[in-house]
Amino acid sequence: MSEIVSVIITTYKGTNKLRRAILSALKQTYENVEVIVVDDNNPETKDRANTEKIMSEFENINNVRYIKHDHNRNGAVARNTGIKASKGQYVAFLDDDDFFLPNRIQICVDAIENTEYIACYTKSVLITNGKIKRVNDVKIDPSYKDVLLNQNLLGTGSNIFVSKKCLRALQGFDERFLRYQDVEFILRVLEYGKMKAVDTITVVKDVEDIRFMPKFMRLKDMQLLFQSTFGQQIEELNNDEKWAYYSVKYYDLLLSAFESKRVGNICAAFSMFHKHCGVHIGFEIKIVIKGIILCVFPEWYKDKFVQKDSDEAIVLPSDQERMIESMYKEE
Incomplete structure (x- = not known):
């Protein structure tokens, strides 16, 4: 059996x-x-x-x-x-x-x-x-x-x-x-x-x-917990890999800070970013621009950056399309 x-x-x-x-x-x-x-x-x-x-x-x-x-x-x-x-x-x-x-x-x-x-x-x-x-x-x-x-x-x-x-x-x-x-x-x-x-x-x-960023304080606490738990594995990355890892992590944290509309949160997020990554002017300018757009025009931001469609249509094998369509009928 x-x-x-x-x-x-x-x-x-x-x-x-x-x-x-x-x-x-x-x-x-x-x-x-x-x-x-x-x-x-x-x-x-x-x-x-x-x-x-x-x-x-x-x-x-x-x-x-x-x-x-x-x-x-x-x-x-x-x-x-x-x-x-x-x-x-x-x-x-x-x-x-x-x-x-x-x-x-x-x-x-x-x-x-x-x-x-x-x-x-x-x-x-x-x-x-x-x-x-x-x-x-x-x-x-x-x-x-x-x-x-x-x-x-x-x-x-x-x-x-x-x-x-x-x-x-x-x-x-x-x-x-x-x-x-x-x-x-x-x-x-x-x-x-x-x-x-x-x-x-x-x-x-x-x-x-697709929802906006999670609450800043919870996200910050969970990122600190993750980094303390897996610090050894993160340290084993080379410099380019560390930048690839931290840039993604702090992209989310910084935008979450902007969405909170609290200056203290934004400063705290940038302080954490600088501690691990140093100064990256181009990256930081990009974050500031997106953060301002997120605060002032949240729906436009979601349409432009979060829910942007793929440039090419995604075509699945016909048998998988049929299976997916059949499951939607179960809702």
């Missing part, structure tokens, strides 16, 4: 697409699947009530389990709750607004079963407001350096497929991280073993809108 694969779906204020996520896990070509939905909404809220209503549709399905937190705890904790409840030899994670294509689990099991690999990821698709924005390609045998220099390597946290042995060794997700949970976890996975890359689309990240 094939090994059990546990699909852990964490949900928080995401009931509008939760049903589709669950169905995508249940309709896999791989048969031995259990689905664990971890509800991280606060009790006595509309989001908890809506989630309970959706889950009532699956209460008679034996391989679907529903776990409710007694209060909102965060995504890393919710995933760890699911890991502790899981029975599978392998674990796949799925965000409540994303979905798997029907062959996702079979492809991942075939990729790592009876091999030296302890995890797997595949190509993924980003769809925004119903339109394909990007296909995330894979890098063969990625290293921790590849993740540091491209923290969107997986495309979505729903692209994590890992052995239970690895999860036990790493003790799950680091619950201190309110952001970067997927990145910190994959960095530790790659220190523990090898991750297989599969050159096939099996997961779709679906967002209705």
